Amino acid sequence: MELRTMSIDEIVTGIKNRKIKAQELIETIYKKIDEVDPILQGYLTLCKEEALKQAKQIDEKAMKGEKLGKLAGVPVAIKDNICTDGVLTTCGSKMLEDFIPPYDATVVKKLKEEGAIIIGKTNMDEFAMGSSNENSAFKATKNPWDIKRVPGGSSGGSAAVVAAGMAPLSLGSDTGGSIRQPAAFCGVVGLKPTYGLVSRFGLIAFASSLDQIGPIATNVKDCALSLEVLQGHDPMDATSVREEVKGNYLEEIEKGIEGFRIGVPIDLLKGGLNEEISKAIEGSIENLKELGAIVEEITLPIVDEGLSAYYIISSAEASSNLARFDGIRYGYRPKQFESVEDLMERSRTEAFGEEVKRRIMLGTYALSSGYYDAYYNKAQKIRDKIQKQYEALFNDYDLIVTPTTPTLPFLQGEKINDPMEMYLGDIFTISANLAKIPALSMPCGFSKEGLPIGLQIIGGAFKEDKILRAAYKLEQKLQVTKNVSVGKEGI
Amino acid sequence: MAWETIIGMEIHVELATKSKIFCSCPTTFGAPPNSQTCPVCLGLPGTLPVLNDEVVKLAIKAGLALNCDINLSSKMDRKNYFYPDSPKAYQISQYDLPICSGGRIEIEVEGKKKEIRINRIHIEEDAGKLIHMVEEPHSLIDYNRVGVPLIEIVSEADMRSPQEAVEYVKTLKSILEYAGISDCRMEQGSLRCDANISIRRVGQEELNSKVEIKNMNSFKELIKAMEKEEKRQRELYSFGEGHKVIQETRRWDSGKGRTVSMRTKEDAHDYRYFPEPDIPTIHFNRNLVESIEKMIPELPEAKKKRFKDFYQLTDKEIEILIGDKPLAEFYERTVKVGAEPKIVANWILGDLLKLLKVEELQGSEIPIKEKDLVELLKLIETGEISGKIAKEVFETMFKTREEPKSIIAKRGLTQISGEEQLERYILEVLENNPQSVEDYHGGKKQAMGYLMGQIMKATQGQANPQLTKEILTMKLQNLK
8 A cells, every 4th residue: 555646535435435444554654654754753743542543443433334524534644733632732842842732723623523533743843933844842854855855844744744655644834834835845735725714723823813724735636625624613713714614625626727817926937046946837837828727927915025024923923922831831841940030031941942032032022112113013014015915916816826935945954054044935935824815835846856846826815716726737737746756865 | 389189090890701701711709729710711822712702792881881982993912921820921901992982980079070081991801810828939820810801991190189089989880880890899809990190289280200009909998098199299299309209000008008119110011012813803883882782771870869869868878879789779679579768778778787797798698588678667667576676687587588577476576565465564563663663753754764674674675665655654644
């Protein structure tokens, strides 16, 4: 059984027809994990015992011919900033190295209700801050296509385990590209839904107004299917969609994109972009045209200012969201301290990593009296402007296509000491978070060295259906992953 | 040259909701520590606040009762500070777009009416409570109170004396109680007030530095603290040390009877307020405001007028009754059941209040049933028991919740009204007190009182006083 080529649909159908036994599938997954993960370092925690128990129950249900869920028996890996009842949830931080939440995130609950089996928690940049997984307090996940390179981040673990066949589906979180960038680096499909489409309850907040949970899978249809399960109003999250959403993405997915108007920021493809990426994107655009789309040149909303606005807003929110980690109620606490202030100070000094501290400092500064207007307020104004510009663009276009990243997966250690360089890697992804709109990254080709290249499709608010339709048709046409074997340094 | 005191009040009031502001935990006072908490109010990682609709409705109601403008669109903000009483390290409050703005209420001090303007009312969550252990190196935290909904009512600096400020708080308290917005129990902390005080020379236009005083848990403490602070500032200015009056927060130490500096403007927190991203803007329409307006019951001012017109009570009686909403309600219910308004007011304001005070009970905890009190009054009216016995019966009713008739029957307290029976007691007393009889006939009329007392003693207070007096007078005449 080769998992990398097996879709969720095949798994669920196989289990329902009793062609596949969930227990065997889970065993196979763990065997693969035992084999590959010591090198790849994608998982932080495994829940084998519980997973096998769940699998047994599914098999029994299948035997009895009972009704099975939409994701019956599907092994799912969960990013370690999404709470799992009774299972360690560390956020990749020493601060939460022993934190076991007494509740499931709403998304985890929904997955379980549909019969999915949680197999483990994946590595990530500490508190989702980073683009390489090198900011994890525990380990650095490797890129399955070349283990000298980073898998991207912050959902690097979730992307890598799917790419390496250690899970057919995973959940990531995306604040400024944290699902899409690692999906691009690892050659898998990752979707950041419209803000509010998927509940954030149980997602340990980085930047509350930007965070969004989404699926990472090997193919577009699997993303569509899992989004149907994940989406919807949650009474526990006031920012989740009010009305009942019934996006039937799978039903729509085959409809094609005949007559779709697609905007492409041609200027961005020319200025300073990696040539191989540029070529792959251009090739995809030609394919989209062949599929019947009308492609036109557009100018993207203010990109540079957007990046600054993003780092100010996300850091400001993070400085407040991470303030609760003070060593008093849970999480890391030093053995000795002099006073309550000392306890807080030492806990935070000793348990937060460099990048987290950098962002807390930045965010605290941006919110301080006397600086608020110059930074936070101005950033909000830029955000509003970007939101309006996207709204205007989506009056004229169905979709916008860009590269996901300006570079190919970089080497470990290459950018870790240059935060600015690292931040610039988010240039294509952050605006979808600022504008609260959906965006997907899918593999659209490979470099000469065999490194995956990601294409980003952005849609208007709650237009996931259009994104998935375009992505599915393009995927069918490109057949990229089918024809490429893993690079020579890869797994 | 005369001084003028300028006072503005900030009042925190716990709203009378069943559940907390962002989760479904109960808000009951006095539960065992941390028994009313959940992952949401404890701010555990990943949890999110969801605003309780009831909080918004009560805040609107408060705004309407205090004549405010209701803002159809307002937002929540985060007030960031590190302290263990706040499990998220920020308080969710409202900063620049509060739910209500610009209200006013009328107060009356020494017969003079005055309008006090209200600047704003905003919604926020309460914090937990730190319990510092005596002679222990650690403190404990009780998070039951965290997330209890509050409104903060900020007045303009319109008050010119501690008396006015106290009257403002009293008036506000009674309005909030009447409108069912809060139970306003100062001793339980469901109404807490901070006073901003400054003084200046009469005629001076600019304001001097103001001092905020905190931690006053009763009206008594409130007036004491403000008077003390007023005096402190006046003395400093008078002795050329006005520069020592600085903008600061001072805590009232009731034990020492003085205010103590907590923090000055320099070490004030920078709360780094910013819009709460987890809670969308609060929007509602006029219809909601109108439907809430219809639900506001009769407020104290209107009630006062009605009590005066309908029941002909004195101003003093009205003030005491209206000042305690449950007591006023008990009064009205009793009148409705059939009590004579003036007489029952005497009982409630006299014996009942006294017993409540002794037993440390609130107006909401009156153990006597309205119909039983009415019954008791009837028994007095018909002469079945004397007023003196009635007092005893009332006390027993209060303590045992029994009906008056059963108490009277059990203890044989029925008034002796049978003439023959009374005559026997009277003759016996006269026989045993010849000296008093002689005194009476000698012109000492007070001897009559002594003899009455002896009869009451002999009958254990059960003699019908009216009748006894008549018979006694007659018998004395006869003996002459």
